Amino acid sequence: MNIIKTNLDEYAIVVQGLTKHYGDVTAVDHISFEVRIGEIFGFLGPNGAGKTTTIRMLTGLIKPDEGGAFVAGFDILKNPVEAKQRIGVVPEVSNAYVDLSAWRNLILIGRLYGVPQSKLQENAISLLKEFGLYEVKDKTVRSFSKGMRQRLLLCMALINDPEVLFLDEPTSGLDVESARLLRDKVAQYNREGRTIFLSTHNMEEANQLCHRIAVINHGKIAAIDSPENLKAKSMELQYIEVVFDKLVDLRDFSDSPDIVKISPLGNRLRVYTANPSAVVEFLVDFAKRNRLKILSINTMMPSLEDVFLKLIRGEGAVVK
Amino acid sequence: MNRLIEQFKRSLVIAGKNIRIYYLKGPVIIFGLVFPLFLTLAFIIGRNISLRELLPGLIGMTAFFTATAVGPSIVPWETRSRTLERLLCCPVTLWAIVLGDILSSFVFGIIISTIPLLLTLSLAVGTLDFVTLFLGLIIANLCFSALSVLLSAYPPTDVPATSMMLSSLVKFPLVFVSGVFIPLEYLPQLGIAVASLSPLTYLVDLARHLILKTGFYPLTLDFVVIIIFTALFMFVAVKLHERGLVKRLS
Numbered sequence: 001m002n003i004i005k006t007n008l009d010e011y012a013i014v015v016q017g018l019t020k021h022y023g024d025v026t027a028v029d030h031i032s033f034e035v036r037i038g039e040i041f042g043f044l045g046p047n048g049a050g051k052t053t054t055i056r057m058l059t060g061l062i063k064p065d066e067g068g069a070f071v072a073g074f075d076i077l078k079n080p081v082e083a084k085q086r087i088g089v090v091p092e093v094s095n096a097y098v099d100l101s102a103w104r105n106l107i108l109i110g111r112l113y114g115v116p117q118s119k120l121q122e123n124a125i126s127l128l129k130e131f132g133l134y135e136v137k138d139k140t141v142r143s144f145s146k147g148m149r150q151r152l153l154l155c156m157a158l159i160n161d162p163e164v165l166f167l168d169e170p171t172s173g174l175d176v177e178s179a180r181l182l183r184d185k186v187a188q189y190n191r192e193g194r195t196i197f198l199s200t201h202n203m204e205e206a207n208q209l210c211h212r213i214a215v216i217n218h219g220k221i222a223a224i225d226s227p228e229n230l231k232a233k234s235m236e237l238q239y240i241e242v243v244f245d246k247l248v249d250l251r252d253f254s255d256s257p258d259i260v261k262i263s264p265l266g267n268r269l270r271v272y273t274a275n276p277s278a279v280v281e282f283l284v285d286f287a288k289r290n291r292l293k294i295l296s297i298n299t300m301m302p303s304l305e306d307v308f309l310k311l312i313r314g315e316g317a318v319v320k
Numbered sequence: 321m322n323r324l325i326e327q328f329k330r331s332l333v334i335a336g337k338n339i340r341i342y343y344l345k346g347p348v349i350i351f352g353l354v355f356p357l358f359l360t361l362a363f364i365i366g367r368n369i370s371l372r373e374l375l376p377g378l379i380g381m382t383a384f385f386t387a388t389a390v391g392p393s394i395v396p397w398e399t400r401s402r403t404l405e406r407l408l409c410c411p412v413t414l415w416a417i418v419l420g421d422i423l424s425s426f427v428f429g430i431i432i433s434t435i436p437l438l439l440t441l442s443l444a445v446g447t448l449d450f451v452t453l454f455l456g457l458i459i460a461n462l463c464f465s466a467l468s469v470l471l472s473a474y475p476p477t478d479v480p481a482t483s484m485m486l487s488s489l490v491k492f493p494l495v496f497v498s499g500v501f502i503p504l505e506y507l508p509q510l511g512i513a514v515a516s517l518s519p520l521t522y523l524v525d526l527a528r529h530l531i532l533k534t535g536f537y538p539l540t541l542d543f544v545v546i547i548i549f550t551a552l553f554m555f556v557a558v559k560l561h562e563r564g565l566v567k568r569l570s
Contacts, residue, residue, distance in 0.1 A: 022566070061408050062566055081323070084411035091409060093569075095402040099341045111333040112410040114326060156406070 008073050012037045012164045012195035013058065017067030020053050027053040029219035030067065035197060035212075040190050042210035042227075043199040046312050050219040051199045052092050055168050058197070059089050072163045085113065088162035090153045092169045092199070098142040102133050102152050105141060106159055113160035120159070127155040131185070147178030154182060164195045171202060183209060203305040213304075215311045222311040230307045237302030237310060239272045241265075242283055245293040252290075256282045327416040334412070334420025335427065342390055342397065343428060347484050352389025352428060356382050360436075363501075372443050376527035377500040379436045379457065384495065384520050387429025387461045391468025392480075392487040394421045395561065399478040399568045414565070415558045418469055422554065425465035433457060440531060452539075453530045459546050460523035466553035467519065473557055476564030494518045499525065504536040512536075519549040 008014065013035035020028040028050040035041040045051045056062045058069055060080035069076050072086035096105045103124065110120040128134040131151040141149060150170065157165060167186065171179040186209060190196050200206050206213055207227045214224040223230060231237075250262050253271070258279050261272040273279040276299045287294050342348055359381060364374060398404040407417060437457060441450060471487040497511070498520035504512055515521045526542040529535030535542070 022570075056569065059409055061405065061569065081327075081411045081413060084409065089409040091405045093402050093405055095406065097337070097341060097403055098401065100337075104340070108333065108337050109406075109410060112330050112407075112412055114330070114411070153406075 008070055010037065011035060011070075012039070012072060013041070013197065014070040015054075015058070015067070016069065018054065018057055018064050018069055019066035020050075020057060020062065021065050026219050028057070028064075028216075031216065031219070031221050032067075033214055033221060033224055035195060037195055038190070038193055039211045040186070040196040040198060040209050042206040042213035043197065043216065044201075044203075044206055044213055044308060045216035049216045049312075051216060052168060054216065055089075055092075055166055055197070055199055059087060059091075059166055060084050085160070086162060087164045087166060088157035088160060089166045090150075090157045090168060090170050092172075096141045096144075096149055096152050096156065099140060101138050101140055102128065102144070102155075103137040105152060106155055109156045110159045115160055123159055123161065124155075127158055131155050131181075147174050150174055150178065150182065154185065158189070162194065164197065165189060166197045168199045169201065170198070171200070171205060179205075203303065203308060207304045215308060217312045223307075227304050231302050231304065234302050234307045234310055237272065237306045238274065238276055239270050239300050239302075240276055240279055240283065240297065241268055241270050241300060242297045243268050243295040244287065245295055248290070248292065252286065258282070327413055328419070330410075330412045331416045331419040331423060334407075334417055335423035338390065338394055338421060338424030339427060342394055342424065345393065345397075345480075347393055347480060348389050348428075351484060351488070352386050352432065356385035356432070359385065371439075373532060375436065375440050375443065375531050376524050379433065379440065379453075379527045380460075380498065380520055380524035381495060381500050382436050383429055383433040383457060383461055383523060384464050384491070384498075386432035387425055387464035388468035388471075388487065388491055389425070390428045391421060391425035391465055392472040392483045394424070394469070395472045395568075396477050396480045396483045399476075400480070405569055408565075408569075414562055418554070418558050418561055421469045421472075422462070422465045422557075425468050426461050429461040429465060430458065433461065449530050453527065456523060456526040456530070456543065456546070459543065459550065460519070460526075463519050463546050463550040463553065466550055466557060470553045470557035470560065473560035473564055476567045478568070494520055497521075499528075499536070503528065503534075505534075519546055519553075522546050522549075 011034045016032045017030045018028055019026070019030050031054065043051055043054065057064045058071055058076060060076050060083060063077065071083040074083035076083050100108065106124040106127065107120060110124065115123065125134070128137050131154065133148065133151060133155065141152065144152065154170065171182050174182065183205060186196055186198065198210065210227060212224060212226050213230060215222040250264065253259055253262055256279060258273050258275040259271055260274065263270040271279055280297065280299070283297065284294070360378060363378060363381065367374070395404070398407065437454065441448065468487060471490060472483050477483055497514045498518040499515055500520070504515055504521070504525065507515060522537070522542040522545045525535050525537050526539060529539045529542070
């Protein structure tokens with residue numbers, strides 16, 4: 001890969017033309033992007049889009065068929081061990097050793113990272129206390145709940161004090177409290193200077209945490225931007241939710257050129273538009289003309305979920 | 321060089337983890353302790369041969385069964401319990417992981433196969449070159465352990481019992497063609513040719529040299545062939561595990 005040195009100083013992850021085939025299927029198709037140092041980078045996509053394959057290539061588990069990547073300044077193809085030494089990973093399909101205690105699991109991973117013994121003990125105690133597992137450190141992981149196991153996996157990913165943290169669906173299947181704790185910790189570790197690469201299905205999580213988001217679909221990057229910019233670029237997904245005191249005929253709204261689509265939801269009408277102020281005026285006028293009372297009217301920005309669905313379904317799926 | 325030493329240290333950490341987790345698993349105890357014990361009893365009881373003459377076969381058989389008891393189950397178990405991906409995320413090369421698995425299998429083998437070795441020592445004092453025999457046993461245990469980890473590579477299953485069963489399909493015929501029950505000099509040409517393909521043949525021959533002074537091949541050749549088999553098994557094990565990795569992770 002021809003990546004100039006200055007880029008590597010600025011970016012924690014540089015991906016260029018990364019491609020992976022499984023037989024006839026192209027799981028990841030020539031994707032390229034960069035993740036800045038200190039950024040929380042969200043990686044979104046539907047099931048089978050290529051998220052996990054991308055993470056597995058970036059964390060050195062599988063080799064790409066084409067392209068390459070630099071992680072923490074190291075080429076994942078030429079120096080996979082050096083790159084892995086500087087990252088922490090919570091894989092999607094992963095577990096701690098259930099026959100070992102939480103303590104033994106942490107010490108095992110720490111030794112595999114070559115963390116010096118005194119530093120290892122110190123890190124292990126500190127992490128177990130931070131994640132509320134210190135009291136149960138000598139119990140085997142077999143007796144742990146899913147939330148406790150996930151917290152332990154995060155401890156294991158942090159034991160080497162990594163520069164870059166890869167999290168593949170870290171809050172999937174967790175109860176609300178554990179998921180919130182994990183999200184808070186991710187934000188905290190980012191504030192402390194770590195770069196976070198977060199793959200998630202949870203749009204709210206991505207919206208809250210991520211500085212930038214990449215949406216991958218059918219192995220290709222569909223969009224990369226900040227959550228706010230992604231939403232702003234999809235202004236046609238704005239809608240006005242209005243409730244009249246009587247039922248109305250939707251055909252009466254065909255007079256307004258600004259209305260893109262109308263969806264009735266119970267007694268509410270969801271009116272999609274790229275020009276909300278004009279449509280609000282139209283709706284008020286419409287109510288006066290037809291002697292209707294407006295019980296409520298709200299202008300709603302598109303959610304990240306709306307943008308995501310638009311991107312993965314293609315233009316016009318939501319807006320007709 | 322430093323990188324190699326660092327990776328070797330991590331192999332030792334993996335071996336320690338395996339010892340802690342897998343030695344007490346049911347299939348390991350059955351295939352590594354119960355099975356060789358009963359096979360040994362069947363081998364000894366009711367045969368009109370002195371115990372001293374039985375010792376080379378006994379040493380070979382014990383080493384072979386115990387050193388191959390742990391290896392076949394580790395990777396399938398790690399795949400099934402979803403710890404393999406966690407392990408692979410660490411800064412450890414695949415060869416270091418495979419070596420760690422081999423070493424844990426080796427330690428199990430060397431501990432158990434010391435029992436017939438001590439029996440040999442009690443019977444064959446005086447003329448016995450114990451150091452050479454122990455060295456041969458160490459190299460052979462490493463060789464059998466490498467074979468066992470190689471046998472866990474294909475098919476890339478996540479069912480330890482399947483891996484154990486398939487490895488038994490290879491192990492049992494090898495015991496019968498390796499001069500354990502019938503010394504090589506009594507075998508026909510075809511039998512000798514088949515026996516020469518088994519690494520166990522060379523340990524049994526080595527033990528016959530040192531205990532009975534009646535080896536078939538030169539002693540040096542026994543050592544060299546076992547070392548070649550060890551290197552070959554290790555190399556192929558790493559390559560096959562590498563090839564099956566994507567399937568295991570999917």
